[in-house]
Amino acid sequence: MVTTHAAMGAALVTLLPLSPRFAAVTALAAFLGGVFPDLDLLVGEHRRTLHYPDYYALGLVPCLSLAALRPLTLTVVLAAFVGSAALHSVADAFGGGLAPRPWLRDDHRGVYCRLGRRWLHPRHWVRWDGAPEDLALCGVCVCAVLLGAEGPIRALAVATLPVSIAYTALRKRLPELAPWLVE
Numbered sequence: 242m243v244t245t246h247a248a249m250g251a252a253l254v255t256l257l258p259l260s261p262r263f264a265a266v267t268a269l270a271a272f273l274g275g276v277f278p279d280l281d282l283l284v285g286e287h288r289r290t291l292h293y294p295d296y297y298a299l300g301l302v303p304c305l306s307l308a309a310l311r312p313l314t315l316t317v318v319l320a321a322f323v324g325s326a327a328l329h330s331v332a333d334a335f336g337g338g339l340a341p342r343p344w345l346r347d348d349h350r351g352v353y354c355r356l357g358r359r360w361l362h363p364r365h366w367v368r369w370d371g372a373p374e375d376l377a378l379c380g381v382c383v384c385a386v387l388l389g390a391e392g393p394i395r396a397l398a399v400a401t402l403p404v405s406i407a408y409t410a411l412r413k414r415l416p417e418l419a420p421w422l423v424e
């Protein structure tokens with residue numbers, strides 16, 4: 242779920258020993274970086290147009306180097322955003338396939354890898370987006386944010402929970418309720 246990706250990015254940043262002057266805004270950047278790839282639900286091809294498991298990960302190296310050498314708000318925020326987008330894109334390969342009913346395991350497309358010019362196969366560690374384990378993972382990440390973060394990210398993280406619970410409850414009915422969303 243996009244909410245899990247967002248909360249996971251924020252949670253990971255929360256675990257880092259960041260200076261307090263960067264921590265709040267960096268967690269927000271990671272939250273947004275976790276959302277960003279799934280904007281290709283709105284434009285382009287989902288899990289391909291804005292998902293770059295390869296290029297985000299490669300881009301993270303100079304971003305992290307820059308943030309370490311010049312720890313300014315801009316460089317740290319950029320590294321957090323790209324890192325969270327990378328984590329999202331890679332994590333999609335460990336979820337379900339792209340078809341409307343991923344629990345059927347009838348689709349080999351997990352996320353597109355441009356360097357390999359092929360789709361990475363879904364590993365089904367999280368069986369599908371909106372599976373109970375997806376919700377549980379989101380809950381753990383929200384708890385990590387609440388335990389470790391300060392500022393508006395806390396409210397944002399908590400706000401993902403009702404959305405995630407509703408999505409999880411409705412996910413298996415979405416192909417009938419909102420075919421435009423899943424197809």
Ligand SMILES: [Zn+2]
Nearest residue numbers: 278279288333
């Ligand atoms: Zn995604």
